[in-house]
Amino acid sequence: MVVDDDALVRMGLVDLLGTDPDLEVVAEAADGRQALDAAAAQRVDVALVDVRMPVMNGIAATARLRALPRPPRVVVLTTFDVDEYVYRALAAGADGFLLKDTEPREILRAVHVVASGSAILHPSAARTVIDRFHTGGGPAALEAQTRVRRLTPRETQVLALVGRGATNAEVADELGMREATVKAHVSRILEALHVTNRVQAALVARDAGLGSP
Known part of the structure; x- marks a missing residue:
């Protein structure tokens, strides 16, 4: 589904x-x-969702879409290189x-990646957004640290790498594990942290101080 209030962009x-x-493409929409x-x-x-739209913006729409009984995976689209709205959308469950100027082949690849159950966590872009708008400290850091204490030491290592934007294959290589084992760890981490996807897990990792190399 393509969700954008600009008819030309949608087309x-x-x-x-x-x-x-x-x-x-099974559906188009001009607002949330x-x-x-x-x-x-x-x-x-999979839903490609613009951030700034009338009636219901992309942030609110993301949260509502992710709350559906059969929620689509959501990729937020934005014109802005770094925008607080993008972070808020990730925190809402995207x-x-x-970026709307992403190469066409990369947009197609991103849809496939998300459809397969992974997250669009381009290392440099993800770190920029998380570092700028989720710097941690105060109640958020304490909450994140409390959640992380629920994890085993191995799961904490995996989470730290996820927080840096590492893929399952990269985590497996770094920690000398099988990729299937990493996937199992990630599933348990999501459950223990009470989050719905890798992006939200990365935000918790950063708040807890695990995301820095």
Whole structure:
């Protein structure tokens, strides 16, 4: 599903996605409210959601979409290189974000990556957003540290790497583990931290002081 109030942007994204035989655009929406109606009416696996829209913005829409019984994975789209709205969308449950000037092939790759259950955590971009708008300290840091104490030492190591934007393969290589074992650790980490995806887990890691190299 493509969600954007700019009809030309929406059309361009739909045309781009249509070039991939493995992807099907099942819905379009001009604001968050329309997106919720569309997602409730049919199965949507991935939603590309703009941040700034009328009626219901992308941040509110992300939270509502992720709360559906069969929630789509959400990739936030933004015109801005670094924008507080992007961080807020990630905290609301988005699985990542893309800039609207991202190369077309990278947009297609991102949809596949998110559909497979991974997050769009481009290391440099993710660190920029998290570092600038989620610097930790105060109650947020204490809350994060309390959550992290629920993890085993190995899970804490995995979380620290996730906080830096590492993929499962990169975590496996760094810690000398099988990728399937890393996936199992990540699942347990998400459950223990009471978060829904890797992006939110990375935010907890940063608040707890685990994200720095």
